[in-house]
Amino acid sequence: MSxxxxxxxxxxxxxxxxxxxxxxxxxxxxxxxxxxxxxxxxGRIHTPHGIIDTPHFxxxxxxxxxxxxxxxTCDALGVQLMFCNTYHLIVQPGREVIKAAGGLHRFMxxxxxxxxxxxxxxxxxxxxxxxxDELKSRGQKKLNNTVVKITEEGVLxxxxxxxxxxxxxxxxxxxxxxxxxxxxxxxxxxxxxxHIEKADLRASLDRTHRxxxxxxxxxxxSPQNQAMYGVIHGGLDSELRKISCxxxxxxxxxxxxxxxxxxxxxxxMFVLLHDIRPFIPEQYPLHLLGIGDQVCLAGAIPEGxxxxxxxxxxxxxxxxxxxxxxxxxxxxxASFAKDFTPIEEGCSCPTxxxxxxxxxxHLYKAGELTFYTLATIHNIHYMVQLMxxxxxxxxxxxV
Amino acid sequence: MSxxxxxxxxxxxxxxxxxxxxxxxxxxxxxxxxxxxxxxxxGRIHTPHGIIDTPHFxxxxxxxxxxxxxxxTCDALGVQLMFCNTYHLIVQPGREVIKAAGGLHRFMxxxxxxxxxxxxxxxxxxxxxxxxDELKSRGQKKLNNTVVKITEEGVLxxxxxxxxxxxxxxxxxxxxxxxxxxxxxxxxxxxxxxHIEKADLRASLDRTHRxxxxxxxxxxxSPQNQAMYGVIHGGLDSELRKISCxxxxxxxxxxxxxxxxxxxxxxxMFVLLHDIRPFIPEQYPLHLLGIGDQVCLAGAIPEGxxxxxxxxxxxxxxxxxxxxxxxxxxxxxASFAKDFTPIEEGCSCPTxxxxxxxxxxHLYKAGELTFYTLATIHNIHYMVQLMxxxxxxxxxxxV
Numbered sequence: 002m003s004x005x006x007x008x009x010x011x012x013x014x015x016x017x018x019x020x021x022x023x024x025x026x027x028x029x030x031x032x033x034x035x036x037x038x039x040x041x042x043x044g045r046i047h048t049p050h051g052i053i054d055t056p057h058f059x060x061x062x063x064x065x066x067x068x069x070x071x072x073x074t075c076d077a078l079g080v081q082l083m084f085c086n087t088y089h090l091i092v093q094p095g096r097e098v099i100k101a102a103g104g105l106h107r108f109m110x111x112x113x114x115x116x117x118x119x120x121x122x123x124x125x126x127x128x129x130x131x132x133x134d135e136l137k138s139r140g141q142k143k144l145n146n147t148v149v150k151i152t153e154e155g156v157l158x159x160x161x162x163x164x165x166x167x168x169x170x171x172x173x174x175x176x177x178x179x180x181x182x183x184x185x186x187x188x189x190x191x192x193x194x195x196h197i198e199k200a201d202l203r204a205s206l207d208r209t210h211r212x213x214x215x216x217x218x219x220x221x222x223s224p225q226n227q228a229m230y231g232v233i234h235g236g237l238d239s240e241l242r243k244i245s246c247x248x249x250x251x252x253x254x255x256x257x258x259x260x261x262x263x264x265x266x267x268x269x270m271f272v273l274l275h276d277i278r279p280f281i282p283e284q285y286p287l288h289l290l291g292i293g294d295q296v297c298l299a300g301a302i303p304e305g306x307x308x309x310x311x312x313x314x315x316x317x318x319x320x321x322x323x324x325x326x327x328x329x330x331x332x333x334x335a336s337f338a339k340d341f342t343p344i345e346e347g348c349s350c351p352t353x354x355x356x357x358x359x360x361x362x363h364l365y366k367a368g369e370l371t372f373y374t375l376a377t378i379h380n381i382h383y384m385v386q387l388m389x390x391x392x393x394x395x396x397x398x399x400v
Numbered sequence: 401m402s403x404x405x406x407x408x409x410x411x412x413x414x415x416x417x418x419x420x421x422x423x424x425x426x427x428x429x430x431x432x433x434x435x436x437x438x439x440x441x442x443g444r445i446h447t448p449h450g451i452i453d454t455p456h457f458x459x460x461x462x463x464x465x466x467x468x469x470x471x472x473t474c475d476a477l478g479v480q481l482m483f484c485n486t487y488h489l490i491v492q493p494g495r496e497v498i499k500a501a502g503g504l505h506r507f508m509x510x511x512x513x514x515x516x517x518x519x520x521x522x523x524x525x526x527x528x529x530x531x532x533d534e535l536k537s538r539g540q541k542k543l544n545n546t547v548v549k550i551t552e553e554g555v556l557x558x559x560x561x562x563x564x565x566x567x568x569x570x571x572x573x574x575x576x577x578x579x580x581x582x583x584x585x586x587x588x589x590x591x592x593x594x595h596i597e598k599a600d601l602r603a604s605l606d607r608t609h610r611x612x613x614x615x616x617x618x619x620x621x622s623p624q625n626q627a628m629y630g631v632i633h634g635g636l637d638s639e640l641r642k643i644s645c646x647x648x649x650x651x652x653x654x655x656x657x658x659x660x661x662x663x664x665x666x667x668x669m670f671v672l673l674h675d676i677r678p679f680i681p682e683q684y685p686l687h688l689l690g691i692g693d694q695v696c697l698a699g700a701i702p703e704g705x706x707x708x709x710x711x712x713x714x715x716x717x718x719x720x721x722x723x724x725x726x727x728x729x730x731x732x733x734a735s736f737a738k739d740f741t742p743i744e745e746g747c748s749c750p751t752x753x754x755x756x757x758x759x760x761x762h763l764y765k766a767g768e769l770t771f772y773t774l775a776t777i778h779n780i781h782y783m784v785q786l787m788x789x790x791x792x793x794x795x796x797x798x799v
Contacts (some may be wrong), residue, residue: 069773108759357501363507373769374470
């Protein structure tokens with residue numbers, strides 16, 4: 002198969018503790034240091050739009066913007082990788098608009114690297130609801146009417162904006178991601194529901210592997226300086242996860258991402274990551290999809306995860322939950338009404354350098370839009386700094 | 401009466417066409433040039449927080465922020481005077497908080513000058529509704545239940561936030577404005593309803609004059625480097641307006657503002673301004689309250705109005721109406737979906753320098769908060785530039 006391994010190092014090798022690197026075209030991953038204490042590593046991903054220092058927090062800008070913070074500010078805050086959602090961008094503004102703009106970077110005026118997903122996650126998660134929804138419904142929740150038909154070819158769904166039908170396939174997802182021109186792209190996959198029998202999960206995994214293979218084939222026809230990460234599936238089944246690692250690492254992906262359900266508790270996720278990590282070749286960058294709270298980072302970084310995307314820090318900001326090294330400042334609390342200190346002493350973000358908790362408390366209570374911007378800037382800056390601190394700790398073998 | 405004229409030049413003199421100036425403490429108004437074509441003039445107001453070049457558009461930051469744009473950005477855009485509303489700030493965060501912060505500038509981290517109103521306008525306008533509401537109701541609309549009692553002493557009203565009763569008097573309004581520490585403050589006045597008999601309007605005017613006199617007395621007990629502008633009332637009655645001009649200019653105000661109803665059409669307002677202008681001593685800065693659309697500016701600047709406050713440009717921005725020299729760009733129109741030019745060619749605002757109409761159209765349609773910020777930045781910058789252009793034209797005697 003033309004898309005197998007190729008010139009990449011043997012995927013089965015495992016040599017944590019030594020330097021390694023992967024390169025393909027203008028994409029390169031260097032491991033600068035691996036901790037003596039864990040599998041945590043400091044690395045550097047080179048892309049056509051610049052470097053991503055890892056471990057790195059990937060801010061989520063679903064509709065081609067972080068909510069309440071513009072691209073230039075986001076670049077300036079040091080967000081080296083932003084996650085945009087193909088599903089949303091296909092629906093609005095549409096592929097043609099972004100293509101006509103000259104790609105997503107130019108459309109949204111972003112200088113730093115971008116990663117886009119395939120749209121698969123949204124198609125299925127909007128249909129099934131979140132894992133939390135599923136847990137509440139005890140598996141009784143079925144596909145809603147946004148997904149019209151799922152076949153081997155792909156998924157037919159309705160636009161949430163105007164009800165028009167959109168057919169998403171591995172090939173059309175990759176084509177869209179080519180139009181967008183993100184530095185890192187993701188193959189089309191199936192997101193099985195959380196409640197699923199093993200046989201169905203296996204069938205879903207096999208289809209995901211076929212879809213990812215088709216995606217990679219479509220990608221490699223015109224790589225366009227983009228890297229593609231294979232998405233490891235298999236739900237909570239450790240055996241299926243290992244099968245997925247082994248199958249995907251036999252293909253010519255430039256990195257890997259862990260997708261699908263990873264557990265209903267953080268502990269379950271940590272165990273899963275620990276179990277499957279040896280089966281993912283360590284010279285590739287490894288992304289954990291949709292995870293980014295501080296507890297998960299603390300548990301996942303020692304397993305050698307390099308990048309994390311999550312809307313948690315920006316969503317928390319809009320709810321008035323401001324992140325600090327000593328816990329969240331819940332800014333709506335009356336105790337902050339006359340607190341003329343910054344969100345966190347010593348923080349160098351534009352919000353903390355200029356505004357006090359008292360002022361932010363006031364803006365929050367007054368429902369001012371300015372609050373969302375200032376709070377989001379702080380939480381993004383906090384995550385950027387937190388990851389820089391992790392890199393320092395890994396260099397010192399403390400993580 | 402201790403608060404009469406004092407050392408200020410004779411208020412009755414009128415010498416448009418020559419340079420004049422007014423100074424009191426750290427407050428000074430210089431007229432740099434008066435047009436040969438009209439009463440339009442270029443001036444400079446000196447305040448403890450810096451200079452205001454006039455004519456100047458005063459951005460409205462009701463709750464101590466422009467909606468969707470933070471103070472530092474607002475300073476950087478060249479907004480030399482911001483209008484904050486005492487009524488809203490008394491209700492939330494409250495006088496004590498702003499006083500404890502060391503005043504409004506420190507609370508909101510604003511470097512440039514601030515003007516606060518007295519709260520009178522909001523107390524009455526929230527009670528009566530806007531002039532437009534009144535016109536619709538044909539004068540049948542009565543005080544709603546937010547105003548509990550109006551007496552010679554002041555107005556008892558309920559907080560819209562928690563229903564608590566607040567008693568606002570000329571003295572308490574000035575005290576609040578002392579706590580806030582704005583560079584320019586406004587005496588407490590009564591806003592009569594639009595539909596009113598002449599005798600009632602006269603009675604309201606007399607009360608307003610008594611309240612403004614009490615406000616000025618309270619202010620002069622501790623001027624604290626603040627300037628106070630007398631507010632000229634008299635509704636649409638030219639005779640009462642002239643009485644108001646004459647009475648207020650006999651007192652030691654540092655400038656004047658035109659308040660109350662100025663007409664239901666722009667033409668009616670222009671006629672009123674033209675009629676009363678000779679009765680306002682021209683060496684003082686003159687503010688037009690609550691007016692700031694482009695047609696009104698074009699008609700009012702030639703009457704020698706120096707400053708204008710209006711929430712129109714920022715509200716228009718949030719509704720997707722983006723200002724240009726050739727008219728509004730209504731960004732939601734489908735024709736902008738693939739328009740990769742800036743809102744206005746040649747505009748040097750951060751929005752136009754970085755983002756296209758197509759991107760803004762997309763953000764608007766996607767309901768992204770980032771849209772509000774980028775749109776507001778553009779409209780504020782537009783107004784700042786427009787006023788700079790007016791100053792140039794006045795220097796060239798073209799206005």
